[in-house]
Amino acid sequence: MDIELITNILFAMVRSGTPLLLVALGEVVCEKSGVLNLGQEGMMLMGAVTGFIVALTTGSLALGVLAAMLAGVLMSALFGMIALGLRANQVATGLALTIFGAGLSAFIGADFVGKPLVGFAPIAIPVLSDIPVIGPALFQQDILVYLSLVLLVLVWLFFRVTRAGLIVKAIGENPWSAVTLGLPVLRVRWLAVAFGGALAGMGGAYLSLAYTPLWAEGMTAGRGWIALSLVVFASWRIGRILLGAWLFGLASILHLVFQGMGVDMSSNLLATLPYLATIVVLVILSSKQSRIRLMAPMSLGKPFHPAG
Amino acid sequence: MKASFKKTLKQAATVALSAAMTLGLAGQAVAKEDPLKVAFVYVGPVSDAGWTFGHDEGRKEMIEKLEGKVETTFVESVAEGADAARVIRKLAQQGNDLIFTTSFGFMNPTLKVAKQFPKVKFHHATGYKRSDNVSTYAARFYEGRYVTGLIAGKMTKSNVIGYVGSFPIPEVVQGINAFTLGLKETNPDATVKVVWINSWYDPAKEREAAEALIAQGADIINQHTDSPAPVQAAQDKGVFAFGYDTDMAKFGPDAHLTGSLVHWGDYYADVAKSVLNDNWEANDTWGGINTGMVKMAPYNKAIPADVVALAEKARAGIASGDLVIFEGPIKAQDGSEKVADGVKLEDKDILSMNWYVQGVEGKLPTN
Structure with a gap:
């Protein structure tokens, strides 16, 4: 492997990991508040289609991204109404949201299939982008990649140093104790769910406006699910989400690169690596002790009713 | 004179009217037939x-x-x-x-x-x-791919062509082999790198595969997957690409050289006609360039005129039957003779093709 190839691989790794990073970042905030939203794939698709349509009709990519985030928020509000308002089973509601989003996005986007769009262009940061090997990967990307990294730092700081971050975590651990302390459990959970929706919409928009600027039915191809498993893989730690997103990105690039190099290794086997890692984490998580050790929010997925 | 002319005119009008009515009725009768x-x-x-x-x-x-x-x-x-x-x-x-x-x-x-x-x-x-x-x-998608191979051989500078494959099944392998035979015809030094993504349709994965191939020196990307993402990747990286299925030029105006398109309209109309005319019978159709089922997308301006002429000549040859793509001598990947000189592969051998011709790199995954 020469330097140029490694540079290219790292560049592709960051790009391929960005939608995962965005969606997982939204989901981890949601899960830290104790809500498990499995509707990421549906929200991503709605974000992708809305972003594409708005960007194409208005000619503004920025408006497209905003519209995508709004679409994600609306989708998550639907989830909130059923799972938080009516206290329905979160797993079932999330799954329904994914199916709904896949169908609705296909319906709205039918007239926009096969239309070309000029997507986000890379912005090279002077000097830094000339650093060998890692320069292009980190400093020669499009604006959404930079934005995803900024958001990552903000979320990390939010949980690390702010009181609000502590409140979200407290509610995720034990909403009943939190409510006795006078914390607005439902309001916080609503906000966390909406944040998750906005970032899932943005993750979808990254695909339809930057990575592969086009709309096609089901174009996320399961990335919402990968992002969900990424949250588990990262065991709810913000820093590890970045690491995980890049690792998953690297795994999906490497099995293609190895094929091109003629390495005699099953590409299917390589492609399964991220999932294998996730399963291992899930197995470890199955005991309560290790859940505590791995910082899983203890009330994750349990509906909350103030009275009981 | 004047009166009789008027009468004649009137008569003529009546005749015309009744004729029109008869025709109209007849027309209706035809329309009434289910x-x-x-x-x-x-x-x-x-x-x-x-x-x-x-x-x-x-x-x-x-x-x-x-x-x-x-x-x-x-x-x-x-x-x-x-x-x-x-x-x-x-x-x-x-x-x-x-x-x-x-x-x-x-x-x-x-x-x-x-x-x-x-x-x-x-x-x-x-x-x-x-x-x-x-x-x-x-x-016979592979016929169009042979033509793209001829063009690729003339257009490549790095002599490495990237090929984004879906699944390693005969339909796709035929295309890779036909493409490579065309490529070798115009450029014996060029090779084809194949990357399988194990999906017909995953725009992001298709793009990743195209980028991985470009990173490894490919300066032309061909694809046997369904989205225009590889063409987009080629456009962004400033290399060439061939589309597939539909004309993908709008996704990469500079990159898209041409592509093999499939066109079912004539066939569907012919079948419906045969049923309407009561002369339908069960058969097997494997149509190619000759029946209009496979067509070429418009050629990019970047292709020199002599290369377009070469491609068009091959296309005409395939249509007339003078040019048979899978006709020996054809060497397998390891250089051994797979099809002897003058032997034409039968359709059943093409339909079950599970080997690479010489010039394709990497091992064909076995399912």
């Missing part, structure tokens, strides 16, 4: 911008060509397997005279339902099982 009811079963949504989209374009073209004589319905996103039989049976019960099932996985359900409805005519795409009322049809 149109042929034709149904289509699609595996994907008509908006997939690829395979199903192509079939639906064919359906629309058939309606245009046989205006008023056919009435069509379609059912989209039908899962391959047991449920397909239910959908096909329902269409037959609804009085459709001719049913096209457009995916390989509909093969057994189609035969099963065909047995129960012997008067209904069925056409199954890309399958190999037929009966008295079931025909099969497919397109």
Whole structure:
């Protein structure tokens, strides 16, 4: 492997990991508040289609991204109404949201299939982008990649140093104790769910406006699910989400690169690596002790009713 | 004189009017004859911008060509397997005279339902099982790919061509081999790197594969997957690409050299006509450039005129039958002789092709 190839691989790794990073970042905030939203794939698709349509009709990519985030928020509000308002089973509601989003996005986007769009262009940061090997990967990307990294730092700081971050975590651990302390459990959970929706919409928009600027039915191809498993893989730690997103990105690039190099290794086997890692984490998580050790929010997925 | 002229005029008008009325009535009588009811079963949504989209374009073209004589319905996103039989049976019960099932996985359900409805005519795409009322049809995509190979050989500078593959099945391997034979014809030093993504349709993965190939020196990308993402990747990286299925030039105006397109409209119209004329019989059609089922997308301006001429000559040769793509001598990947000099591969050998020709790098994954 020469330097140029490694540079290219790292560049592709960051790009391929960005939608995962965005969606997982939204989901981890949601899960830290104790809500498990499995509707990421549906929200991503709605974000992708809305972003594409708005960007194409208005000619503004920025408006497209905003519209995508709004679409994600609306989708998550639907989830909130059923799972938080009516206290329905979160797993079932999330799954329904994914199916709904896949169908609705296909319906709205039918007239926009096969239309070309000029997507986000890379912005090279002077000097830094000339650093060998890692320069292009980190400093020669499009604006959404930079934005995803900024958001990552903000979320990390939010949980690390702010009181609000502590409140979200407290509610995720034990909403009943939190409510006795006078914390607005439902309001916080609503906000966390909406944040998750906005970032899932943005993750979808990254695909339809930057990575592969086009709309096609089901174009996320399961990335919402990968992002969900990424949250588990990262065991709810913000820093590890970045690491995980890049690792998953690297795994999906490497099995293609190895094929091109003629390495005699099953590409299917390589492609399964991220999932294998996730399963291992899930197995470890199955005991309560290790859940505590791995910082899983203890009330994750349990509906909350103030009275009981 | 004047009066008689007027009378003549009046008479002429009456005659004309009655003639027109007769014609009109006749016209009505023709319209009253029930149109042929034709149904289509699609595996994907008509908006997939690829395979199903192509079939639906064919359906629309058939309606245009046989205006008023056919009435069509379609059912989209039908899962391959047991449920397909239910959908096909329902269409037959609804009085459709001719049913096209457009995916390989509909093969057994189609035969099963065909047995129960012997008067209904069925056409199954890309399958190999037929009966008295079931025909099969497919397109020789690989013929178009040979032509793109000729162009690639002339256009490459790095002598490395990247090929984004879907699944290692004969249909795709035929395309890789035909492309490589064309490539070697114009540029014996060039090689083909293949990357399999194990999906027909995953824009992001297709793009990653194209980028991985470009990173390894490929300066032309060919694809056997359904989205235009590889063409976009080529456009962004400033290399060339060949599209597939539909004209993908708008996704990469500089990159898109040409592509092999599939075109079902003529075939669908011909089949419907044969049913209307009562001379339908079950058969197998594997149409290529000669029947218009496979076409080339417009050539990019970047291709020099002499290369376009070369490609067009090959296309004409394939159409007339003078140029046979899988005709020996053909060497297998390891250099051993696979097809002897002068021997033409039979269709059944092409349909089960599971080996690479010389010039393709990497090992063909075995399923």
